[in-house]
Amino acid sequence: MKKTSQIEDHVGYWLRYVSNHVSHAFAQRVERQGVTVAEWVLLRELLDTGAVNPSHLAAKIGMTRGAVSKLVERLLQKDLVVRSHSENDRRYQTIDLSPSGKQIVPVLGRLADENDNEFFGHLTPDEKTSLFNLLQEIVRRNGWKNLPVD
Secondary structure, three states, X not given: OOOOOOHHHOHHHHHHHHHHHHHHHHHHHHHOOOOOHHHHHHHHHHHHHOOEOHHHHHHXXXXXXXXXXXXXXXXXXXXXXXXXXXXXXXXXXXXXXXXXXXXXXHHHHXXXXXXXXXXXXXXXXXXXXXXXXXXXXXXXXXOOOOOOOO
């Protein structure tokens, strides 16, 4: 009879172990700035895209339109995004960073960099590149498109 493997024998166990610690630390960092990780993902995407329709944003970050709508409403309340309606069609709207949003995104980006450095700064450049390549290959091989937001 084959021996049952130990939990620690699985790569997935170690990925989850590291991911939980890295993600939790980052969530705490951004929450001190008044945003969630999901809100950070949306804000960061808006930095690159500029004013965009929420449906396009949902497709880009791999969330449902309903989930994006809820995030947008929270970010509107926090004055981190602005919503504009089309003059021709009031149903068509775009979302963009507000002046406050444009100020906070670089702050959150630095927190992401600090978090990465805390957990992966001890790796040599070659080790970090190898880790990136391995993880990206797993993502490609599985065809995953949704951005990690939780």
